[in-house]
Structure formats: structure tokens, C-alpha cells
Amino acid sequence: MDTTTTVPVDRDHVTSRRQFDRTGGTVVVGLPVTPARPAVSDPALERFARLVRRQLGVPTALVTLVSADEQVFPGALGLPEPWQTTRRTPLTHSFCQHVVLAAKPLVIEDARLDPLVQDNLAIVDLQVVAYAGWPLTAADGSVVGSLCAIDSVPRQWAEEDLAVLADLAGACSSQLQLLASQDAAGQAAVLADAANQRLAVLAQASNDLADAEGWDDLDRVIKQLPELLVPTLADGCVISLRGEDGRFSDHAWWHREEVRGTVLSQWVGLRHQVMPAHSPLRQVLDTGRPQSTDSRTVAAMLPAGPARELLEQLGDTRWFHAPIRGRNTMLGVLTVFSSQARPSLAEEEVTVRGIAGRVGLAMDNQRLAHAQEQLTERLQRSLLTDPPQPDHGEIVVRYQPAAESAKVGGDWYDAFIQPGGTTMIAIGDVAGHDSVAAATMGQLRGLVRGIAAFSDARPARVLQGVDHAKDILMIDGLATLALARFEQTPHEVEEGTTRMVFSNAGHPPPLILHPDGTAEFLTPDGTAEMLVGAQVEVVRTDRTVVLEREATVLLYTDGLVERRDSDLDAGQQRLLDLALQLTAGTLEELCEGILDGMGTAEYDDDIALVAVRLHPQDRPRPAEAGPNVVPDSAPEPAHPAQ
Structure with missing residues (x-):
């Protein structure tokens, strides 16, 4: 990881600004005398700390104002005590002083390795490891502090987060300048309201x-x-987007005046022609750079006709075009325009550019998510099929992709009927959360199915076949794999029992919920057997458990626990405690309750879950x-219910 300062400051300049006072202490000249x-x-400043923490996803965000001997925090979230309460520290704990002295942003990925700040006490006392600070300026342009985002672990700051x-920081500077000029109460109130609205x-x-x-x-949000932008940022707004055919067209628009809103609707229907x-507008689409212009300039470029007349009916206006950029392409343009009589504020254009950037990011993310979802759907459709529903056995399956991954991974399940009529359940986990893991998972699933379906073998024998086939076919990767086979003789049908034959290659143990309200994990009798792929010659063993009817068996991957x-x-x-609480419900309710109760949506690991319930065979199969x-x-079942 690159842990150097990504936005450099002049370290010699910073060092030269330090002097020793007569008592031997260190003071920093060039800083304001007081905060x-x-x-x-x-x-007003706490709001910026909240926005930084929410938008950048950091634990700590500060509005810091620096003086010659301390820094104070009129806006602060996430500081440890006593600093959150006192809202001040000496400069021995200050990164922000470097932003003020250099009058430049300071972005650090790992402060413990950065020569400028690696000895700063804020690393230990304030848990400052990753830091991004932007200058806050006074009305005269001098830098008085920093709007900063802080993380307690190393972090590579994304470009969009820094933007x-x-x-x-620009808006926060405006707010600081506003607070500093409260004597001009009327103007200050107007500016404050405008800043807050922006x-x-x-x-x-x-x-x-x-x-x-x-x-x-x-699409609804963009429209x-x-x-939303009018009238706070402009009198009118138009959003143009690239269509699937590559052409740009106006997608949404609004004007603060109803009459001119009608004119604008007619104008956007003609202007691209x-x-x-x-x-x-075309220059923005071609170069990706923002452009400012006015209605007179644009009208002079148009031929005489309806489009030009409509533009003139919108009045004497100034226009600002902000590019909507994707990662590798132009996606559109966000245009705002206002009457020349309305005061022009640079902060409005900054806000418009920021919103245009967010639109581009959201569109890019949706494109990526859509592509990933399509890939996921194809993989899941081909590899994670619906289970059979044999005799009086009910099987419910769930697959939940990792929250932050590409929704493809190595967790999988399977359920099928063997030639002799027994039901085989398989569950496994290939190391990794990418397309390679998914491909390996698909190969292993195919091996298990082919060997078990052809041989009618028990789980241990099937696992041995997978070990050898994986080696001879040169399938890379390690995987946990567990197989459970449900068997029953005519005598056991009469007794109301079923045998589960189980073999486990390093997978989490199944959970058995007995009808008497007890539960147990089927843990190995001795040493756990090796993962599939660890070694070719592995002795695989079967373990047999007799289950009463109305028992439930849960097989799952490690992401669940x-x-x-x-x-x-x-x-x-x-998992055991939760399952016991939910066992009285249907099998569908049990699975949904387990996924919700275990908080699986919050963790970045995919999860496979298979639940098998053995309904009584002396009565018809339940409707649920x-x-x-x-x-x-498949052979026909033989039991009293027939």
C-alpha cells in the first residue's frame, strides 16, 4: 500500500515556520493568534461534520480552526473523550496545522508511516491514522483551519470522496466567513440562508x-x-443524458415560472436538432469540461426559426453546463440557467458540479450493479437449482450473496434424488469471492452430482470420488464440502425414523433440531477430515444418525456464523438459540428468520443455507x-399414508 502523502505539502516550509520561545517551548509562527x-x-458547523462523516463513511469528521498554540473544533463528530467535550487540543495533536501553514489540502493514507506526522500525538490519543483535510478560508483568503475526514485504520481515499x-470545504468556508461578518446582520442572514439551502x-x-x-x-430520482435544484441554485435546469444509441437527449427539466416552464419544454424538444x-453544450459533451455562457451567445449560433425564438423567450440568461461523467465516458450534462438580474455566486456552480458528479457516479454504479446482477442471475440459475421435494421430506434452500462483492462466490448447495430413491444434500464453500471461485464451485458441483447420481454411493464414497476426480482433472482450489444422505427401510417407515448418513470434508457441522425441543451440532467424533483439494489420498468416513420424524436438519456455510x-x-x-426459537414455524419461516436474526445482510460473505424437515409419514404430506x-x-414411496 502506498502510504505517502498523496497531496503534498512543503515540508521545508512547514519546518521553517517553527521557532522556540524563551521558555523552551515550541510555537508556530504564521498561524492566527487566536482561533x-x-x-x-x-x-451550523456541526452540519458539515455530519455531512463529511455520512458522505465519506468515516468515523470522525472535524471542522478545525487553528491558532498559534492550539486547535479548536466548533464542528466535531467521533472524537474520543475528553477531546469531544473540551473541543480543543494543543498543536502536538494537530494535523490540521499543516493544512493552514501550507495553504493546501493534506491527504494521508497511513500517518504512522508518513514522515510529516508520524510522531504526532494525535495518532495515539485521537486515533488518527488516515487523514484528509481541506483548507478553510477567511474572507481575505487566508487559511484559518481545515475540514477533515479521519479514519482509525489506513485508507486509500477515493477521488470522488476527495472531490x-x-x-x-468550500461551502464550510462560506459559512465561516458568514459567521465572521455577523455585524452586517441583514446580508449575513441572506448569505446564511442561501448557504444552508445549497x-x-x-x-x-x-x-x-x-x-x-x-x-x-x-431514473425517477434524476427526473x-x-x-429540487430550482430555485435554490438557478431559475431553470435541464439534464441531458446519453441514450443506448449513443445520442444525447434532454431527460428532465424545470423552470421556476410556469409560463417559461412551458417555453422550456418546447425549447428542449428542438435544441439538439x-x-x-x-x-x-457540444463542447462539454466532447471535452468533459464545464462551460459558462449566456443566452445571447447561444442565440447568435442558431439559425432563425422556432428554436431561436423559444430561447429568446426564456429571457436574458446566463448558463452553466456541468459534465456528468462516468468512469470512462461522458454520460450527460447538467445545465442550470438564471436571469442576468440574479446575483451570480461561485458556490452555486460548485454545488452544481458536485451534484453532476454524483449523478455520474450513481449511473456508473447502477451500470456496474446491473452487469453484476445479470452475471449473478445466470450463475445462480445454472448452478443453484431448485431442490426436489421427496415423499414427506421438505427441502428449503437459501442463497444470499455477499453484501459488498460482485454477488458471485464459492458458496453453493445442491439437493437431488439418487437412483435408489435416497435424497442427497450437498453444501460447500470454495475459497474466494470472485468468478474463479464461482467457476471452481460449478466444477465441484458437477463432480458431486455425476458421481453420486451414477454410483448411488453413500457420502464418504462420493467424497473420495471427488478427491480423485479433482486431482486427475487438475481443478485448482480448496473447498469445504459436506454430504448428507437420507435413507429409510420399510421397517423404519413403520417406526417413524429416518437415517441421515453424513460425511464432512472440513465444513461447519450441521445443526439438528429434534422434535422434543432439543438441538445439537453433528460435530466430528475425532479429528476433522481434510478439505477437498488438500490431498488426493484421504480416508473419508460416514457417520449415521437416526432421526425421528418432524426433525429438522440445517446445513449452512460459514458466512452464516x-x-x-x-x-x-x-x-x-x-444460530442454535435462534433456531430453537423459530422451530415452531414453517420451514420457510425458519430460514427467513435465521437469515434476518443472524444479521447476515451486514457482512461481506456469501451464505448458503439448506433446511430439511422430515414430516410424519402416517398422514398426508402437509400443505405447507x-x-x-x-x-x-424415482422409486415410489411405501408407507401408511398411501
Whole structure:
């Protein structure tokens, strides 16, 4: 990992600004004599700390103001005590002083390895490891502090996160300047209201875009953006997007005046047909750079006709075009325009650019998510098939992809009927969370199915066949794999019992829920057997358990019980306790309750879960279990219910 300062400061300059006072202490010259604000919470500045922490996903965010002998935090979230309460530290704990002295941003991935700050006491006392700080400026342009994001672990700061931090720092600087000029009460109130409204629009737009789920939802959010931006940022707004055919068209628009809104609707229907290649809009589409222009300039480029007349009816306006960029392509343009009589504020353009960037990021993310979902659906459709429903046995399966991965991985399950009529359940986990793991998983699943379906063998014998086939076919990778076969003789049918024959190659033990309300994990009698792929010649053993009817068996992958903050035993105990609470419900309810109760959506590991319930055979199969689904060649069951 690159742990150097990614946005450099002049270290010689910083060092030269330090002097020793007469008492031997160190002071830093070139800093303000006193902080620009007192060391107390300021609601207006706390808002920026909240925005930074939420938008960048960091534990700590600060609005820091620096003086010659201390730094104070009028906006602070996530500091350890007593600093969160006192809201001040000496400069021995200050990274932000370097932002002020150099008047430049400071971005550090691992402070413990950075020569500029590796001896700073904030690393230990304030848990500052990763740091990104942007200058906060006073009305005269001097840097008085830093808007900073802090993480307690090393972090590579994403470019879009730094862009958001820069935008927020600009807005925060405006807020500081506003607070510093409160004597001009009337103007200060106007500016404060405008700044707050811009921040509210930025926050609302960012949240709406980030919360969009799927293309339809994102399309709805984008179509509502112009109405959200107007009139806070401009009198009118138009969003143009690239279609599937590569052509740009106007996707959404809004004007603060109803009459001119009608004119704007007619204008957007014509402008792309007549807009010349050298127009500001076309230049943005071609170069990806923002452009400012005005209606008179654009009108002079248009031929006489309806489009030009409609533009003139919109009034004497100034226009700003912000590019909507994807990672490798231009996706569209966010255009705002206002009457020349409306004061022009640079902060409005900064906010517009920030929102355009967020639109591009949201669209890119949806494109990627859509491609991943398609891949996931194809893999799951081909590899994770619906289970059979044999006789009075009910099988329910669940697969939950990792929350933050590409939704493909090595966890898998299978259930099928062997030639002799027994039911075989397989569950496994190939190391990795990528397409390679998914491919290996598919190969192993095919081996298990082929060997078990042809040989009618018991689990241990099938596992031995997989060990040898994996070696001879040169299938790489390690995997855990467990097989459970449910067998029954006519005598056992009369007794109401079923045998589960189980063999385990390093997989988490199944959980058995007995009908008397007890539960147990089927742990190995001795040493756990090796993973598939660890060694060719492995002795595989079967273990047989007699189950009464109405028993339930749960097979699962480790993502269900493993957590970074607790050990495996604790996770298994949580599963056992939860399963006992839910066992009275249907098998579907049991599986859903387990996934919800174990908090699986919060962890980045895929999960496979198979639940088997043995319903009594002296009565008809219960309606909740659904109809029987077995191969036509499967032997007919023989029990009293027939």
C-alpha cells in the first residue's frame, strides 16, 4: 500500500515556520493568534461534520480552526473523550496545522508511516491514522483551519470522496466567513440562508442518488433533480443524458415560472436538432469540461426559426453546463440557467458540479450493479437449482450473496434424488469471492452430482470420488464440502425414523433440531477430515444418525456464523438459540428468520443455507410443504399414508 502523502505539502516550509520561545517551548509562527471561532459546538458547523462523516463513511469528521498554540473544533463528530467535550487540543495533536501553514489540502493514507506526522500525538490519543483535510478560508483568503475526514485504520481515499470533501470545504468556508461578518446582520442572514439551502439541496440530491435501488428508481430520482435544484441554485435546469444509441437527449427539466416552464419544454424538444458543434453544450459533451455562457451567445449560433425564438423567450440568461461523467465516458450534462438580474455566486456552480458528479457516479454504479446482477442471475440459475421435494421430506434452500462483492462466490448447495430413491444434500464453500471461485464451485458441483447420481454411493464414497476426480482433472482450489444422505427401510417407515448418513470434508457441522425441543451440532467424533483439494489420498468416513420424524436438519456455510468481532463457537451458539426459537414455524419461516436474526445482510460473505424437515409419514404430506417434486424414475414411496 502506498502510504505517502498523496497531496503534498512543503515540508521545508512547514519546518521553517517553527521557532522556540524563551521558555523552551515550541510555537508556530504564521498561524492566527487566536482561533476564528471559540471552542464550543456551533450547529451550523456541526452540519458539515455530519455531512463529511455520512458522505465519506468515516468515523470522525472535524471542522478545525487553528491558532498559534492550539486547535479548536466548533464542528466535531467521533472524537474520543475528553477531546469531544473540551473541543480543543494543543498543536502536538494537530494535523490540521499543516493544512493552514501550507495553504493546501493534506491527504494521508497511513500517518504512522508518513514522515510529516508520524510522531504526532494525535495518532495515539485521537486515533488518527488516515487523514484528509481541506483548507478553510477567511474572507481575505487566508487559511484559518481545515475540514477533515479521519479514519482509525489506513485508507486509500477515493477521488470522488476527495472531490466531495473539497466541495464541502468550500461551502464550510462560506459559512465561516458568514459567521465572521455577523455585524452586517441583514446580508449575513441572506448569505446564511442561501448557504444552508445549497447544502440542503446538495445533501438531498446526494442521499436520493445514493439510495436509488435499480435503474427505474435512479431514473425517477434524476427526473426529480431539476425541480429540487430550482430555485435554490438557478431559475431553470435541464439534464441531458446519453441514450443506448449513443445520442444525447434532454431527460428532465424545470423552470421556476410556469409560463417559461412551458417555453422550456418546447425549447428542449428542438435544441439538439439545431445546436451547432461549436456550441458550449457540444463542447462539454466532447471535452468533459464545464462551460459558462449566456443566452445571447447561444442565440447568435442558431439559425432563425422556432428554436431561436423559444430561447429568446426564456429571457436574458446566463448558463452553466456541468459534465456528468462516468468512469470512462461522458454520460450527460447538467445545465442550470438564471436571469442576468440574479446575483451570480461561485458556490452555486460548485454545488452544481458536485451534484453532476454524483449523478455520474450513481449511473456508473447502477451500470456496474446491473452487469453484476445479470452475471449473478445466470450463475445462480445454472448452478443453484431448485431442490426436489421427496415423499414427506421438505427441502428449503437459501442463497444470499455477499453484501459488498460482485454477488458471485464459492458458496453453493445442491439437493437431488439418487437412483435408489435416497435424497442427497450437498453444501460447500470454495475459497474466494470472485468468478474463479464461482467457476471452481460449478466444477465441484458437477463432480458431486455425476458421481453420486451414477454410483448411488453413500457420502464418504462420493467424497473420495471427488478427491480423485479433482486431482486427475487438475481443478485448482480448496473447498469445504459436506454430504448428507437420507435413507429409510420399510421397517423404519413403520417406526417413524429416518437415517441421515453424513460425511464432512472440513465444513461447519450441521445443526439438528429434534422434535422434543432439543438441538445439537453433528460435530466430528475425532479429528476433522481434510478439505477437498488438500490431498488426493484421504480416508473419508460416514457417520449415521437416526432421526425421528418432524426433525429438522440445517446445513449452512460459514458466512452464516462467522464474524470478525466474535469466534465461531459464539456464532454457532447464536444460530442454535435462534433456531430453537423459530422451530415452531414453517420451514420457510425458519430460514427467513435465521437469515434476518443472524444479521447476515451486514457482512461481506456469501451464505448458503439448506433446511430439511422430515414430516410424519402416517398422514398426508402437509400443505405447507407443497407438492412432491421428484424425477419420474424415482422409486415410489411405501408407507401408511398411501
